[in-house]
Amino acid sequence: MKNLLVAQSGGPTAAINATLAGIIERAFDSDEIDRIYGADFGIQGVLQQRFIDLTEAIPAQVRDEVGDIENYETLESGVYRLLARLSTTPAAALGSCRYKLKDPAEDSSEFERLIEIFRAHEIGYFIYIGGNDSMDTVCKLSDFIRARGITDIQVVGAPKTIDNDLYGIDHCPGFGSAAKYIAASLAELERELVVYDTPYVIITEVMGRNAGWLTAAAALAKDRNSRVPYLIYLTEVPFDLTAFIEDVRAELKENRCVMVAVSEGIRDRAGRMICEYSSLNENAGRSGYGGTGLDAFGHKITSGAARVLEHAVQKNIGCKVRAIELNLLQRCAGHILSETDIRESQELGRRAVSLALEGENGCMSSLRRVSGPEDAYAVEYYAADIHEIANREKTVPREWINSEGNGVTEDCLHYLQPLVKGELSCEFKDGVPYYAVLRRR
Amino acid sequence: MKNLLVAQSGGPTAAINATLAGIIERAFDSDEIDRIYGADFGIQGVLQQRFIDLTEAIPAQVRDEVGDIENYETLESGVYRLLARLSTTPAAALGSCRYKLKDPAEDSSEFERLIEIFRAHEIGYFIYIGGNDSMDTVCKLSDFIRARGITDIQVVGAPKTIDNDLYGIDHCPGFGSAAKYIAASLAELERELVVYDTPYVIITEVMGRNAGWLTAAAALAKDRNSRVPYLIYLTEVPFDLTAFIEDVRAELKENRCVMVAVSEGIRDRAGRMICEYSSLNENAGRSGYGGTGLDAFGHKITSGAARVLEHAVQKNIGCKVRAIELNLLQRCAGHILSETDIRESQELGRRAVSLALEGENGCMSSLRRVSGPEDAYAVEYYAADIHEIANREKTVPREWINSEGNGVTEDCLHYLQPLVKGELSCEFKDGVPYYAVLRRR
Numbered sequence: 001m002k003n004l005l006v007a008q009s010g011g012p013t014a015a016i017n018a019t020l021a022g023i024i025e026r027a028f029d030s031d032e033i034d035r036i037y038g039a040d041f042g043i044q045g046v047l048q049q050r051f052i053d054l055t056e057a058i059p060a061q062v063r064d065e066v067g068d069i070e071n072y073e074t075l076e077s078g079v080y081r082l083l084a085r086l087s088t089t090p091a092a093a094l095g096s097c098r099y100k101l102k103d104p105a106e107d108s109s110e111f112e113r114l115i116e117i118f119r120a121h122e123i124g125y126f127i128y129i130g131g132n133d134s135m136d137t138v139c140k141l142s143d144f145i146r147a148r149g150i151t152d153i154q155v156v157g158a159p160k161t162i163d164n165d166l167y168g169i170d171h172c173p174g175f176g177s178a179a180k181y182i183a184a185s186l187a188e189l190e191r192e193l194v195v196y197d198t199p200y201v202i203i204t205e206v207m208g209r210n211a212g213w214l215t216a217a218a219a220l221a222k223d224r225n226s227r228v229p230y231l232i233y234l235t236e237v238p239f240d241l242t243a244f245i246e247d248v249r250a251e252l253k254e255n256r257c258v259m260v261a262v263s264e265g266i267r268d269r270a271g272r273m274i275c276e277y278s279s280l281n282e283n284a285g286r287s288g289y290g291g292t293g294l295d296a297f298g299h300k301i302t303s304g305a306a307r308v309l310e311h312a313v314q315k316n317i318g319c320k321v322r323a324i325e326l327n328l329l330q331r332c333a334g335h336i337l338s339e340t341d342i343r344e345s346q347e348l349g350r351r352a353v354s355l356a357l358e359g360e361n362g363c364m365s366s367l368r369r370v371s372g373p374e375d376a377y378a379v380e381y382y383a384a385d386i387h388e389i390a391n392r393e394k395t396v397p398r399e400w401i402n403s404e405g406n407g408v409t410e411d412c413l414h415y416l417q418p419l420v421k422g423e424l425s426c427e428f429k430d431g432v433p434y435y436a437v438l439r440r441r
Numbered sequence: 442m443k444n445l446l447v448a449q450s451g452g453p454t455a456a457i458n459a460t461l462a463g464i465i466e467r468a469f470d471s472d473e474i475d476r477i478y479g480a481d482f483g484i485q486g487v488l489q490q491r492f493i494d495l496t497e498a499i500p501a502q503v504r505d506e507v508g509d510i511e512n513y514e515t516l517e518s519g520v521y522r523l524l525a526r527l528s529t530t531p532a533a534a535l536g537s538c539r540y541k542l543k544d545p546a547e548d549s550s551e552f553e554r555l556i557e558i559f560r561a562h563e564i565g566y567f568i569y570i571g572g573n574d575s576m577d578t579v580c581k582l583s584d585f586i587r588a589r590g591i592t593d594i595q596v597v598g599a600p601k602t603i604d605n606d607l608y609g610i611d612h613c614p615g616f617g618s619a620a621k622y623i624a625a626s627l628a629e630l631e632r633e634l635v636v637y638d639t640p641y642v643i644i645t646e647v648m649g650r651n652a653g654w655l656t657a658a659a660a661l662a663k664d665r666n667s668r669v670p671y672l673i674y675l676t677e678v679p680f681d682l683t684a685f686i687e688d689v690r691a692e693l694k695e696n697r698c699v700m701v702a703v704s705e706g707i708r709d710r711a712g713r714m715i716c717e718y719s720s721l722n723e724n725a726g727r728s729g730y731g732g733t734g735l736d737a738f739g740h741k742i743t744s745g746a747a748r749v750l751e752h753a754v755q756k757n758i759g760c761k762v763r764a765i766e767l768n769l770l771q772r773c774a775g776h777i778l779s780e781t782d783i784r785e786s787q788e789l790g791r792r793a794v795s796l797a798l799e800g801e802n803g804c805m806s807s808l809r810r811v812s813g814p815e816d817a818y819a820v821e822y823y824a825a826d827i828h829e830i831a832n833r834e835k836t837v838p839r840e841w842i843n844s845e846g847n848g849v850t851e852d853c854l855h856y857l858q859p860l861v862k863g864e865l866s867c868e869f870k871d872g873v874p875y876y877a878v879l880r881r882r
Contacts, residue, residue, distance in 0.1 A: 012636050041638040091632035098637075180872055187874045188773045191532035195453050196539075197482040202769075220871075225878035327765050328643075332629045335777050338872065420872035429665075431621055431779060431861035433628045437666035 001032060002124025002152070004353065007039035007046055009130035009137070010098065012091035012332050013174025014181075015345040016160045017436070019129050020093060021083040022349025023158065024054055028079070032357055037121065038438065042097030043128070043137055047110065049117055052094070052438065058082060061439055086436040087342055088426040090332035093438045100133050104144050111144045118153055125154050125356040129349075131161035131172075132391060135364060139390040142362030154356040157364035157386055158348055162331045164213035165393040168384035170369040173348055174331070176341030176419035179217035181333040182206055183420060185326060186221035186259060190228050193257045199319040201248060201258045205306035206326055209265035211395045212236050214330070216408045217416055218261035228257050230407065235263035236396050237405035239274055244309065245316045247406050252319065264303050275304040335433055339422025344379065351381045362386045373411070377418035442473065443565025443593070445794065448480035448487055450571035450578070451539065453532035453773050454615030455622075456786040457601045458877070460570050461534060462524040463790025464599065465495060469520070473798055478562065479879065483538035484569070484578055488551065490558055493535070493879065499523060502880055527877040528783055529867040531773035534879045541574050545585050552585045559594055566595050566797040570790075572602035572613075573832060576805060580831040583803030595797040598805035598827055599789055603772045605654035606834040609825035611810040614789055615772070617782030617860035620658035622774040623647055624861060626767060627662035627700060631669050634698045640760040642689060642699045646747035647767055650706035652836045653677050655771070657849045658857055659702035669698050671848065676704035677837050678846035680715055685750065686757045688847050693760065705744050705766075716745040776874055780863025785820065792822045803827045814852070818859035 004027050008016055020038075027036045040050040062069070062078035069075045086093060104111045118126065128138050138157035145153050159166055164175035186204060193202050206215040212234025222230050229251045233239055239262075251258045266274045306323035313321040344367060352365035366384035371377050400412035427434045445468050449457055461479075468477045477495040480486040503510070503519035510516045527534060545552045559567065569579050579598035586594050600607050605616035627645060634643050647656040653675025663671050670692045674680055680703075692699045707715045747764035754762040785808060793806035807825035812818050841853035868875045 012633050044638070089632065090629055091636045095638060096636045183873045184776045185770055185774075187876065188531055188775055189769060191530065191775070191876060192453050192769050192773050195532045195537045197485070197536060220873050223876060223878060224870075225876075322769070324768050324770070325766070328630060328633050328763070329626055329765070332633050333626075334629055334632070335625045340872075417871060422872065423866065423869050425864065425866070428864050430661075430858060431781075431863065432624045432661050435628065435632055435664060435666075437664060 001034040003035040003037060003122050004033045004125040004127065004356070005037045005039060005046065005051070005118070005121070005123045006094070006127045006129070007042050008092040008094045008096050009042040009128060009134040010096060010161065011131070012096065013160050013162050014090040014177040014332055014334055014337055015174040015341050016129055017089045017091070017093045018087040018342045018345035019158050019160060019173055019349035021087040022346035023127055023353050024058070025083055026350040026353040030353065030357060033125065034122075037123065038094045041095040042099060042130075043101065044097040044099045045095065046117065047113060051121070054438075057439055082436060085427050085434070087346055088334050088337060088424060089435040090334040093436060098133070101137050101140055104140055108144070111141065114141060115145070115148070115150070115153070124152055125156070125353070127156050127158055127352045127356060129158040129160055131159070131163070131166060132393065135159070135166070135386055136390040138364065139362065139386045142386060146361060154359060154361045156352045156356045156360060157389075158352040159364055159366065160345070162214060163208060163211050165211040165395065166389060167392050167394050168364055168389040169366045170379065171419055173341060173345035175213060176338035177333070177336075178214055178330050179220065179416065180338040180341075180420040181330050181336050182214055182217045182326060183220035184336055186218050186261065187223060189324065190221065190223055190226065190259055193228060193259060194226065199252055199256055201260060201313050201319060201321040203260040203262065203306045203309050203313070203321065203323045204326060205264050205303065205323065206261055207330055208235055208263040210235060210393050212263045213396055215261050215263040216396055216400070216412055217420070219408045219413055220416055220420060227255065228259055229255050231258060231260045232407050233260070233262045233266055233405065234396055234401055235265040235267065236398065237401055238269040239266040240268065241274070241277075241312055245312060247404070248313060249317060252317065260309065262305050262309065264305055266305050273305070274308050277308045334426040334435065337424040337426070338420045339424040340419055342424050347381065355383050364389055373414040377421070442475040444476040444478060444563050445474045445566040445568065445797070446478045446480060446487065446492070446559070446562070446564045447535070447568045447570070448483050449533040449535045449537050450483040450569060450575040451537060451602065452572070453537065454601050454603050455531040455618040455773055455775055455778055456615040456782050457570055458530045458532070458534045459528040459783045459786035460599050460601060460614055460790035462528040463787035464568055464794055465499070466524055467791040467794040471794065471798060474566065475563075478564065479535045482536040483540060483571070484542065485538040485540045486536065487558065488554060492562070495879075498880055523877060526868050526875070528787055529775050529778060529865060530876040531775040534877060539574070542578050542581055545581055549585070552582060555582060556586070556589070556591070556594070565593055566597070566794070568597050568599055568793045568797065570599040570601055572600070572604070572607060573834065576600070576607070576827055577831040579805065580803065580827045583827060587802060595800060595802045597793045597797045597801060598830075599793040600805055600807065601786070603655060604649060604652050606652040606836065607830060608833050608835050609805055609830035610807045611820065612860055614782060614786035616654065617779035618774070618777075619648075619655055619771050620661065620857060621779045621782075621861040622771050622777050623655055623658045623767060624661035625777055627659050627702065628664060630765065631662065631664055631667065631700055634669060634700060635667065640693055640697055642701060642754050642760060642762040644701040644703065644747040644750050644754070644762065644764045645767060646705050646744065646764065647702055648771055649676055649704040651676060651834050653704045654837055656702050656704040657837055657841070657853055658861070660849045660854055661857055661861060668696065669700055670696050672699060672701045673848050674701070674703045674707055674846065675837055675842055676706040676708065677839065678842055679710040680707040681709065682715070682718070682753055686753060688845070689754060690758060693758065701750065703746050703750065705746055707746050714746070715749050718749045775867040775876065778865040778867070779861045780865040781860055783865050788822065796824050805830055814855040818862070
């Protein structure tokens with residue numbers, strides 16, 4: 001019997017703990033796995049040997065919560081309940097890191113150290129949950145292990161990223177829940193938008209530096225009963241401020257209100273980020289939209305595209321306008337989860353363990369869509385080759401964006417719609433989310 | 442038989458349509474009411490006679506949605522279903538306005554006009570849903586009617602405001618749902634906060650220019666399983682930037698992360714708004730925190746206190762810090778409602794109609810808490826005198842804020858806790874909120 005080690009990496013999502021819960025559940029059920037270790041703070045925690053023995057910690061936590069449990073079945077049901085709570089807990093219960101291992105061809109010391117640590121703790125299965133950078137870790141580590149002729153350590157990736165930019169998978173765990181939060185928030189802001197009898201433009205800024213998937217999800221919000229137009233600008237298409245103002249102006253001729261969604265990463269044809277336009281300061285005697293990209297505090301701006309557009313609408317059209325940054329909440333809203341997303345995320349976790357048990361090394365637990373646009377949505381699970389995935393970013397295909405570059409096509413909507421379906425919410429206690437916190441030693 | 446007119450006013454909330462639904466439901470059930478008119482865009486719509494006949498529009502909308510209905514019971518159940526959907530739809534389905542009637546002692550023309558309009562449409566009952574300003578309208582109009590010796594027109598107010606700043610009621614409809622959204626969002630951001638192994642401060646900015654009730658609700662978020670400290674600054678206590686930095690520094694000595702919540706309206710001892718400090722720009726050679734209160738675009742800033750504090754933490758402490766404005770979403774999140782809030786809001790609507798039918802003029806449908814801190818939460822409904830309510834703002838009592846001015850007391854928590862209890866969500870269709878849109882002619 002060997003031990004299993006799991007760690008989480010990269011930016012928080014609302015679904016990464018669902019994958020963790022799937023991994024723990026599958027590992028608990030397996031006769032081939034002895035201990036389940038969780039590493040604190042990703043691969044950095046592995047290198048520091050900061051492990052929690054979940055095989056002990058989870059039952060202990062259940063015992064603490066419900067008092068002494070004599071009955072095995074009650075303990076087991078308590079464990080499943082804690083795992084269900086974990087599945088709807090956002091962020092990363094084990095903690096995360098943003099750490100890329102060095103290229104082993106240049107410096108293999110970290111890889112040697114990882115093998116030593118795995119040996120010391122009798123770890124035969126390592127599951128790493130994360131996005132592009134984490135799959136790079138899985139790729140390098142599994143290649144290193146293979147090159148050393150080691151066959152009794154299996155390294156498997158489990159995907160997550162709200163950005164939906166991973167290759168080798170139809171869509172990414174965490175994306176559906178973030179997309180649902182964005183669509184719900186815009187549907188709600190649309191109710192705000194129409195409330196007064198005055199022209200009004202709301203400009204929402206959605207996460208996505210290089211991939212516009214989340215911004216595309218804004219199109220799901222559009223109320224089927226109302227006629228509020230949506231203008232949606234993805235980072236995949238060069239952004240033209242003049243064309244944007246004309247788009248808004250044209251919509252305002254026919255409608256009282258306009259809803260706008262932009263990717264935080266929108267850039268102009270010259271590659272300059274729109275958020276960097278914000279140094280425009282007419283008081284300083286500058287003209288045009290050029291500037292230094294510094295905010296009022298003199299800091300380099302990394303978000304703020306919506307604020308720039310707010311100003312441009314104010315200046316050029318003069319109607320009421322409000323910029324709203326959806327900020328961190330879009331990736332951690334455990335109170336509004338896509339059931340599809342959470343169920344798939346759990347299953348991808350379970351499958352990752354199965355793949356490791358089957359002796360796979362250097363793959364990512366993945367899914368492909370097997371339904372056409374007219375069929376009931378269905379996926380099948382498989383092992384994707386990690387070399388196809390690491391260090392690449394999948395963006396929204398140009399043909400899924402309309403020719404004007406201010407909306408998405410029906411094909412894009414068909415792709416997105418099933419991913420936000422089903423409502424799942426976190427556990428509540430006294431009216432407030434009650435999240436799983438895995439106890440440290 | 443007389444007709445009933447209802448209108449909505451002031452800023453959107455997640456519960457104002459629940460009150461509207463209660464009013465419509467009670468009026469539909471009454472044999473003493475003929476037609477139910479809704480005015481578009483508040484008292485301005487009344488003055489412009491922009492009415493929807495809800496007695497016809499609502500059944501027509503149900504018929505449209507489900508096809509021809511022969512059976513009366515099916516239509517009735519369809520109407521109740523639409524009203525249930527309306528109850529969980531945010532903003533204001535009839536539209537709203539921010540319009541204060543002139544003092545009738547100076548200019549009574551609007552009041553004369555309102556009486557004419559009421560007579561023309563045989564309106565005997567006028568229910569106005571709103572906050573402070575709307576209760577001012579109810580107050581002036583009912584006094585005017587009484588002074589004229591008119592006895593067959595009843596004017597009744599129904600409360601709403603997320604700010605919870607109305608006198609004459611224990612707590613305001615809309616507040617509980619906004620408080621729940623804020624508590625849930627902070628609970629989620631707390632999961633974000635602890636995810637990396639580095640010191641981190643998140644500073645959330647909550648609505649409230651003069652009343653800190655919503656900011657106090659941040660205290661409900663604190664996870665019972667985690668040890669993340671919360672620092673909460675309400676607008677009721679003068680804000681001291683130096684003390685704030687010391688508070689954060691002290692917490693960071695003991696803890697890796699700190700969660701901060703501030704009211705948008707926090708002011709210093711001199712009465713200057715903290716958001717106006719943002720013109721601090723060291724590049725311009727200024728020192729201290731003085732400045733012009735202009736943003737990078739040269740606009741007067743009306744929010745942004747959290748950004749100012751973000752900068753102050755960066756400069757004085759130097760750790761990772763992020764400002765998050767909860768923005769408009771905190772008042773329109775129909776996907777996460779307090780069941781207590783929505784049920785009470787509906788009942789206050791029903792009671793408003795009952796009060797009008799009983800001949801009350803110049804009152805607000807209200808509730809008082811009849812339970813002590815140790816008892817199960819209970820309220821009773823009554824008619825509050827409108828003169829006690831209009832044009833005043835109820836703030837958080839100083840004794841409910843701790844002596845350091847950076848947190849709230851147990852008494853405050855006891856007051857807040859029941860108000861966010863129970864989970865109620867909007868209707869969903871294809872994974873996205875499906876809101877009630879009342880059809881215009």
